Amino acid sequence: MSRYRLAPTIAQARVLRDHCAHGRFVWNIAVEQHSWWRPGRQAAPGYLEQCRQLTKARAAFGWLREGSQMVQQQALRDFDQAMRNFYGGTHGRPTWRKAGRNEGFRIVALKGEHVRRLSRKTGAVWIPKAGWVRFRWSRGMPNDVKSYRVTLDRTGRWHIAFAVVPAPIAAPGNGEIVGIDRGVATSAALSTGELLRVPRLSPRRQHRLRRLQRRLARARRGSNRRARVKQAIARLKARDADARKDWAEKNSTDLARRFDVIRVENLRILDVTRSARGSVPNPGRNVRAKAGLNRQIMRSGWGLLVRRLEDKAPGRVEKINPAFTSQRCNACGHIAAESRKSQALFACEACGFTLNADVNAAMNIAAGHAVIARAGDGVARPVNRKPQLLLRSA
Ligand SMILES: [Zn+2]
Numbered sequence: 001m002s003r004y005r006l007a008p009t010i011a012q013a014r015v016l017r018d019h020c021a022h023g024r025f026v027w028n029i030a031v032e033q034h035s036w037w038r039p040g041r042q043a044a045p046g047y048l049e050q051c052r053q054l055t056k057a058r059a060a061f062g063w064l065r066e067g068s069q070m071v072q073q074q075a076l077r078d079f080d081q082a083m084r085n086f087y088g089g090t091h092g093r094p095t096w097r098k099a100g101r102n103e104g105f106r107i108v109a110l111k112g113e114h115v116r117r118l119s120r121k122t123g124a125v126w127i128p129k130a131g132w133v134r135f136r137w138s139r140g141m142p143n144d145v146k147s148y149r150v151t152l153d154r155t156g157r158w159h160i161a162f163a164v165v166p167a168p169i170a171a172p173g174n175g176e177i178v179g180i181d182r183g184v185a186t187s188a189a190l191s192t193g194e195l196l197r198v199p200r201l202s203p204r205r206q207h208r209l210r211r212l213q214r215r216l217a218r219a220r221r222g223s224n225r226r227a228r229v230k231q232a233i234a235r236l237k238a239r240d241a242d243a244r245k246d247w248a249e250k251n252s253t254d255l256a257r258r259f260d261v262i263r264v265e266n267l268r269i270l271d272v273t274r275s276a277r278g279s280v281p282n283p284g285r286n287v288r289a290k291a292g293l294n295r296q297i298m299r300s301g302w303g304l305l306v307r308r309l310e311d312k313a314p315g316r317v318e319k320i321n322p323a324f325t326s327q328r329c330n331a332c333g334h335i336a337a338e339s340r341k342s343q344a345l346f347a348c349e350a351c352g353f354t355l356n357a358d359v360n361a362a363m364n365i366a367a368g369h370a371v372i373a374r375a376g377d378g379v380a381r382p383v384n385r386k387p388q389l390l391l392r393s394a
Pocket residue numbers: 329330331332333334348349350351352353
């Protein structure tokens with residue numbers, strides 16, 4: 001993903017703002033339709049049905065019809081993908097887009113002739129209804145860009161980010177299978193025993209970030225000082241995010257090259273999220289702790305790792321039911337919560353086998369066990385599941 005500063009004319013900026021508004025309108029309608037869905041009710045409309053509804057809405061509303069169908073349809077497609085990510089357990093539920101906050105739209109199926117270079121420092125991109133819009137050619141353009149996203153930030157600056165779908169990597173053909181356990185402490189443990197750690201900000205930068213955040217809390221709203229502190233925080237966070245992206249790119253390429261089949265657990269976030277929230281008659285325990293854990297997992301970069309794996313090793317990534325992968329002994333198959341001694345240590349209650357707990361889980365994932373607890377073995381199945389959700393995620 002490479003981002004450039006976009007420089008629309010005043011007339012073009014008006015068109016871009018309309019695109020943002022239409023995309024947001026369509027997205028929010030989709031959010032609303034899905035927010036009504038409950039287990040047992042008829043499914044919320046899928047992408048195709050929503051496209052039919054969009055056609056009707058365009059026929060009914062002149063202002064919507066005047067906008068770009070491409071932009072509006074893409075918003076639906078993005079929402080569809082966001083719901084898939086949600087059911088797949090890598091992302092939270094898509095939420096409302098607010099005016100002035102999440103302004104942007106996406107264009108896909110980009111062709112080479114839609115981007116041109118005008119001079120050393122200037123490029124131009126074709127945007128539906130706006131025509132050729134200039135941008136600052138501030139860095140090298142990746143080859144074969146497939147899509148772009150235009151965004152407007154809160155300070156009124158336009159940006160364009162071009163995305164490249166990475167080319168699939170050929171399977172090595174060695175028949176090898178790897179399991180990945182995506183933990184919080186180590187980020188990712190492989191069944192080979194390797195531990196992959198997502199890079200974090202250095203202690204010095206973390207310290208600086210905390211100091212800046214305290215300063216922000218004290219700064220007066222709307223003051224220049226506040227804006228400066230905010231920008232410094234944004235820069236630190238961007239550096240952190242870049243390091244995680246880089247980590248996901250490198251490791252997904254490495255895994256796709258080394259193994260024929262890559263198994264990852266499915267739906268872990270969904271479980272954590274659900275058990276944290278609980279239900280009305282049975283409110284969840286440790287809600288705050290679990291919500292914090294969930295945020296940490298989201299931030300740890302493994303969602304991105306899996307997405308990149310699916311891009312680079314299409315059809316070779318398998319999602320495994322995560323039930324009991326952390327409680328099952330990889331040596332003898334005994335399942336006991338007590339075997340998990342700590343975050344780091346697994347020591348089997350039955351046979352005494354000991355191993356790094358995340359690696360033990362990764363080995364279970366590699367074996368592809370969909371472990372089902374048998375009656376009378378004293379293991380409680382996790383409750384609180386909605387089977388409809390699980391089916392839809394398949
Ligand atoms: Zn054992």
